Amino acid sequence: MTDELLRWRKEFPILEKTVYLISHSLGAMPRATYDRLQAYAEAWATRGVRAWAEGWWEMPLTVGDEIAPIIGAPPNTVAMHQNVSICQSLILSCFEPQAKRNKVVYSELNFPSVMYVYEAHARDGRFRIETVKSDDGITVPLERMLAAIDEETLLVPISHVLFKSAFLQDARAITERAHEVGALVVLDTYQSAGAVPFSVEEMDVDFATGGSVKWLCGGPGAGYLYVHPRWQTKLEPKVTGWMAHEAPFAFESGAIRYAPNIARFLHGSPSTPAIYAAQSGYRIINEIGVERIRAKSVRQTSLLIELMEEAGFRVTSPRDPARRGGTITVAVEHAAAVTKELLRREFIVDYRPGAGVRISPHFYTKDEELELVTREMRQIINTRAYAEHEATTAAF
Numbered sequence: 001m002t003d004e005l006l007r008w009r010k011e012f013p014i015l016e017k018t019v020y021l022i023s024h025s026l027g028a029m030p031r032a033t034y035d036r037l038q039a040y041a042e043a044w045a046t047r048g049v050r051a052w053a054e055g056w057w058e059m060p061l062t063v064g065d066e067i068a069p070i071i072g073a074p075p076n077t078v079a080m081h082q083n084v085s086i087c088q089s090l091i092l093s094c095f096e097p098q099a100k101r102n103k104v105v106y107s108e109l110n111f112p113s114v115m116y117v118y119e120a121h122a123r124d125g126r127f128r129i130e131t132v133k134s135d136d137g138i139t140v141p142l143e144r145m146l147a148a149i150d151e152e153t154l155l156v157p158i159s160h161v162l163f164k165s166a167f168l169q170d171a172r173a174i175t176e177r178a179h180e181v182g183a184l185v186v187l188d189t190y191q192s193a194g195a196v197p198f199s200v201e202e203m204d205v206d207f208a209t210g211g212s213v214k215w216l217c218g219g220p221g222a223g224y225l226y227v228h229p230r231w232q233t234k235l236e237p238k239v240t241g242w243m244a245h246e247a248p249f250a251f252e253s254g255a256i257r258y259a260p261n262i263a264r265f266l267h268g269s270p271s272t273p274a275i276y277a278a279q280s281g282y283r284i285i286n287e288i289g290v291e292r293i294r295a296k297s298v299r300q301t302s303l304l305i306e307l308m309e310e311a312g313f314r315v316t317s318p319r320d321p322a323r324r325g326g327t328i329t330v331a332v333e334h335a336a337a338v339t340k341e342l343l344r345r346e347f348i349v350d351y352r353p354g355a356g357v358r359i360s361p362h363f364y365t366k367d368e369e370l371e372l373v374t375r376e377m378r379q380i381i382n383t384r385a386y387a388e389h390e391a392t393t394a395a396f
């Protein structure tokens with residue numbers, strides 16, 4: 001069988017030298033990123049301040065429109081920001097908790113930085129957080145999540161795919177329940193966008209946020225925020241800046257007059273170079289199409305489970321492909337040290353406490369690389385080659 005997606009390999013320099021299986025953390029850099037950063041420098045060098053009027057100012061929204069098809073959003077609903085943590089703060093700043101509506105519900109397997117934002121705001125007692133427990137550290141029971149969402153719930157900020165185990169949550173069911181009781185859903189699509197096809201519009205979530213570092217191959221500094229059109233003229237973020245003003249160049253003093261559209265969810269000056277850089281990744285993902293990426297991912301993650309189990313390893317990520325994203329997690333003893341030795345041998349993977357070694361094929365991965373990483377892991381363990389890294393803990 002020929003794997004048509006392998007033709008993209010030549011567009012990713014790092015694939016020439018490594019077995020690169022870490023798209024859940026930092027996707028490989030497209031060769032075109034060099035050109036995008038050159039284009040940014042060229043505009044600055046030759047057009048100077050005029051570059052703002054020639055595209056830079058609009059980029060947080062025009063580039064948001066390049067992400068929109070990847071997350072199934074209509075045009076004019078996505079704004080670029082630096083990262084997910086900022087987007088969560090911005091969303092939270094739109095709401096005033098009331099005595100009878102002040103609860104935030106999420107699972108204990110939420111991405112920690114997201115929890116840090118809500119926990120910090122809950123410190124003064126205005127918000128209450130209900131943390132839904134996981135029995136196995138891998139999955140979140142849907143029934144338990146649904147039961148926690150009640151009439152006092154204001155926001156449900158959840159991950160679509162969990163960073164640690166790749167468990168894919170039923171965002172549609174959670175959103176239905178939230179809306180039934182008048183709560184709003186903030187879906188973190190960082191680990192699903194570019195790996196799993198979905199539509200924020202169809203799922204009817206209120207907000208979605210993610211970044212470009214992982215499956216989108218876009219690098220750091222290019223986070224995104226989707227806001228459902230029904231909220232775009234109603235909410236008034238307190239985390240704000242002049243780009244959210246209806247007439248920023250009027251330089252009005254006093255309180256902000258919000259733009260009557262997605263622009264009101266902007267902030268101050270954008271991370272222009274990061275946005276330029278990230279476009280190379282979006283263009284490739286859009287050209288291939290997330291459906292094709294997913295079809296290959298399901299095939300390769302299933303193959304990887306088989307290979308790992310044949311080699312005697314225990315796979316901890318969900319077995320049902322419909323309930324997992326693009327990553328396979330493998331529980332091995334001395335996982336941090338084994339990972340360090342894999343990295344030394346140019347097998348690029350990582351390790352998370354409680355889940356094990358995380359391995360992610362992407363559209364550019366060869367089947368043979370999955371065999372190689374399995375064999376290498378087995379060899380490292382059999383020969384105790386990990387022993388010299390025993391003091392290692394998780395990083396990056």
Ligand SMILES: Cc1ncc(COP(=O)(O)O)c(C=O)c1O
Binds near residue numbers: 188190
């Ligand atoms: C699910 C999820 N959310 C958020 C983040 C990162 O958040 P931020 O963009 O604030 O660094 C990650 C990255 O590791 C993640 O996996």
